[in-house]
Amino acid sequence: MAFTCPDIEVITRELESAGDALSAQGGSLAWGVFRRGGPGLTSNADVPYRIASMTKSFTAAAIGSLAAKGLDLDMPLHQLVPGLVGTSIADRTCRQALTMGTGFTKDDPWADRMEAMTSAELMAYLNRGATPIAPADTGFEYSNLGYALLGLVAESVTGEPFIDTVTTEILHPFGLSSTGFDHADFPDLAPAIRLDRHGRGHAAELTGPGVFSPIGGAISTVSDIRTWMDAHLDALDRLSTDHADSWSRILSDNQQPHRLVEVARSEHHVETVSYGFGLQHRLDSRLGRVVCHSGGYPGYGSHMRWFPDLDLSIVVLGNTTYYPAERVVRDVVDAGWTAAAGTPGARVERTATSVPVPYFPAQPAQAEAVLHAANLVVDFDETRADEIFAMNMDLDEPRDERRERFAAWRDDRDLSQAFTLDDVEMVTPLRGTVTVSGDESTQVGSSATITVSLDHLGAVQTITLSS
Secondary structure, eight states, X not given: OOOOOOOHHHHHHHHHXXXXXXXXXXXXXXXXXXXXXXXXXXXXXXXOEEOGGGGHHHHHHHHHHHHHTTOOTTSBHHHHSGGGTTSTTTTOBHHHHHTTOSOBOOOXXXXXXXXXXXXXXXXXXXXXXOOBSSOTTSSOOOOHHHHHHHHHHHHHHHSSXXXXXXXXXXXXXXXXXXXXXXXXXXXTOOOOEEEOTTSOEEEOOOOOOSTTHHHHOOEEOHHHHHHHHHHHHHHHHXXXXXXXXXXXXXXXXXXXXXXXXXXXXXXXXXXXXXEOSSSEEEEETTTEEEEEEEEEETTEEEEEEEETTTTEEEEEEEOBTTOOHHHHHHHHHHHHHHXXXXXXXXXXXXXXXXXXXXXXXXXXXXXXHHHHHHHHHHSOOXXXXXXXXXXXXXXXXXXXXXXXXXXXXXXXXXXXXXXXXGGEEEEETTEEEEEEOOOTTSSOOSOEEEEEEEOTTSOEEEEEEOX
């Protein structure tokens, strides 16, 4: 089947525009567009950025290397990390953690602030009763916790710190000389920026390294990520020849679709989205195989994507909190594809159907935590916030800014009455919503939602207000 390679000139022009937009906010964008064997088109290619969850590809590669030496990916975690005995995640496996199938919740905001946590602190946290939201292997639920535990597995098996293992087994052999984990080693690191609701920039606090480094602690450059993407493309090529080696098999396996996530469609295409080992796999009717991973962290956002059937790869690194690099890459590729397909300017509007997950029922205490969080929007009670906030909340947004944002949203909707449990709808045991009906007498006529997510112990890690 013939696939259509996007117009590279259009892609680079769109990336330059994205860079200008980020620069206007006080940030900077690094990017690269590469055809295999060619020099590539880049911007800020040798400036280090935190690559956040793109790190998971290194963690998965390290575990793959250990599996090639005898690690059983289906052995319960507590047999590999004895400190997990008696915890709710003890019977999960490396394979489930690699593919986001442990049944533990999406925990990005909380986990992104936990990098410097020690292994002893993580064990103490889990022994307090971390809550799964679904049975293992019943669906996809992106969770950083499993990848932190994969780092502990690596340490238990090798007897060495996780970062040392990744450095000696992956970074050095693959020639990733500008990649590491300690920001103190990168004096020229692109500064981390947090944008407030008015678009003003503030310095974001840097974290790490520690037990959560395997989820997103790596720092790298466009040039090094190109090398890493090429290694994966080369692995796929070598696997079908007589030159396949252990790393070819490891990196090829990481790129396979191990757990279905969703099916996305537009009037132009259909694509299946799956998770592999530390990488996402897509099969796109326009572009063929697509392998990618995003990253988001306080002060940074990133995305790498390669197209094995087109010999094309792209990486984008930004330095504002959760910079939407995946959306940027998706949009520039769509623009390049529509131009190459002879329909420049056409929009690729996607709808997605996710794989259903049999979530456990929510408990009363979880619904009450969502209720208390939603009522902070109506009346911000400092004491209540102290009681229910996870430690990331005030780091992600200072209290004065949060109160100001809540007040503006509340006043637009003329909210004055506290919500009750009847207003709370629990989507999962650790995520719930409150719907605010629109009123023609107010400035906002349509309904809006307050979505609250809880961490593994039921503390509030996000309160999201629909626009």
